[in-house]
Amino acid sequence: xxxxxEMMNLILDVAVNDERIRAVGMNGSRTNPNAPKxxxxxxxxxxxxxDLASFIEDKQWIDRFGSRIIMQKPEEMxxxxxxxxxxxxxxxxxxxxxxxxxxxxxxxQKNNWNSGDKLAVVLLDKDDxxxxxxxxSDEDYWVKRPSAKLFADCCNEFWWxxxxxxxxxxxxxxxxxxxxxxxxxxxxxIQMLEWQVGIDTDxxxxxxxxxxxxxxxxxxxxxHALMTTFPDATYEGVWRALFAMGDLFRRTAQAVANxxxxxxxLEDDQRVTAYLxxxxxxxxxxxxxx
Numbered sequence: 001x002x003x004x005x006e007m008m009n010l011i012l013d014v015a016v017n018d019e020r021i022r023a024v025g026m027n028g029s030r031t032n033p034n035a036p037k038x039x040x041x042x043x044x045x046x047x048x049x050x051d052l053a054s055f056i057e058d059k060q061w062i063d064r065f066g067s068r069i070i071m072q073k074p075e076e077m078x079x080x081x082x083x084x085x086x087x088x089x090x091x092x093x094x095x096x097x098x099x100x101x102x103x104x105x106x107x108x109q110k111n112n113w114n115s116g117d118k119l120a121v122v123l124l125d126k127d128d129x130x131x132x133x134x135x136x137s138d139e140d141y142w143v144k145r146p147s148a149k150l151f152a153d154c155c156n157e158f159w160w161x162x163x164x165x166x167x168x169x170x171x172x173x174x175x176x177x178x179x180x181x182x183x184x185x186x187x188x189x190i191q192m193l194e195w196q197v198g199i200d201t202d203x204x205x206x207x208x209x210x211x212x213x214x215x216x217x218x219x220x221x222x223x224h225a226l227m228t229t230f231p232d233a234t235y236e237g238v239w240r241a242l243f244a245m246g247d248l249f250r251r252t253a254q255a256v257a258n259x260x261x262x263x264x265x266l267e268d269d270q271r272v273t274a275y276l277x278x279x280x281x282x283x284x285x286x287x288x289x290x
Contacts, residue, residue, distance in 0.1 A: 001039060001096045002066075008123075011045055011100070014064055015124055020055070022107060023048040024124040031119045031136040034206070043100045048110050048130070055104055056088055062102070067095040141206040143198030148262050151195070151253075155265050158188035158249055159272040165242050166279040169235055177238055178231075181245075186229070189245055192252045193218065193226065199259045222248070239280055246273055 002010075015021040028044030029035040055061055062071075072091040075082040089103040105113045111131055114120035118137045122130050146154070161184040168177030190211045197207055197217040207213045215223050225248045231241035250269055257264040 002098055007043055007098055007100075010065065011043065012124055015047060020050045021047045022050065022126050023110065023113075023122065023130050025113050025120055025122050025130070027114055027117050027120040028101070029119075031121050032138050033136065034138055035208075039097065040099075043098070043102075045100055046103045046105050046113050048105045048107055048113055050107050052088060052104050052106050062090055062092065065092065065094065065100060065102075066098075069093045069095055138206050141208075143194050143201075143203055143205065143207060145198060145203050146195055146256075146260070148260075151256065151260070151262050152265065154188050154191055155253055156268070158185055158192075159265075159268050161185050161188075162242060162246065162272060162276060165238070166276050169238055169242075170279050170283045172235065174233075174235070174238070177235075181231075181238065181242060185242075185245060189226075189229070189249050189252075190214070192249055192256060193222065195256050196222075196252050199256060222252070225251075235283070239283075242276065246276070 025046040231237035
């Protein structure tokens with residue numbers, strides 16, 4: 001695997017030797033002093049360029065970065081709607097395991113090459129044309145203090161969609177139940193846990209994309225409880241996960257409400273939990289959970 005220094009040298013050499021590339025910026029985890037360093041970190045690179053179309057038309061120009069395992073060009077995809085913001089990204093995983101997420105930014109957009117992201121540094125500026133940046137900071141990604149309305153909405157969404165999970169389980173529609181559990185109920189639980197972390201840290205830390213740093217901020221008890229919410233591929237397992245989610249959400253949300261002086265919708269919780277238990281015992285082959 002090419003070293004970090006080798007990759008940085010390559011990225012800059014390509015830019016230095018191509019007159020169309022006028023500046024190079026980097027953002028992402030490699031600019032974040034608080035992000036753990038490892039070999040899987042991407043190189044999030046932006047080339048500020050003249051004549052962007054000439055790069056797109058030349059399918060081979062990116063070969064200079066090395067042999068690739070796979071590449072994605074989001075702006076040319078139909079499956080995922082493109083950004084259509086004038087920039088052109090190449091997401092590249094190389095045979096040696098390195099990955100570069102390279103975005104071509106038209107020179108005309110140079111003043112907003114990083115889209116306002118504070119986790120950004122300028123690596124090369126041939127024309128001294130880029131705005132001066134402050135030292136990289138992940139402040140924009142810190143957990144934000146919720147308003148009372150946002151807190152209430154999170155609680156409502158959690159308990160409301162929980163009833164969809166129960167309906168899917170009763171019908172023995174596994175994919176329907178799992179989708180609602182993981183696409184709607186779980187994000188509300190993660191959000192509540194993140195607010196708990198925010199309170200505990202005076203809202204001065206980031207829990208990372210997808211909450212990937214949550215474990216180091218949660219108590220062992222809460223982390224273990226969160227792990228019990230991931231079901232196996234059985235209806236019984238999903239039922240257990242759903243009730244485990246409810247227990248952890250309730251404890252966490254009540255703690256958040258107490259700290260922020262908000263009102264927790266306990267009656268909604270109690271009514272929905274009773275409903276879930278009722279549906280559980282009506283389900284085919286029902287067995288007691290408690």
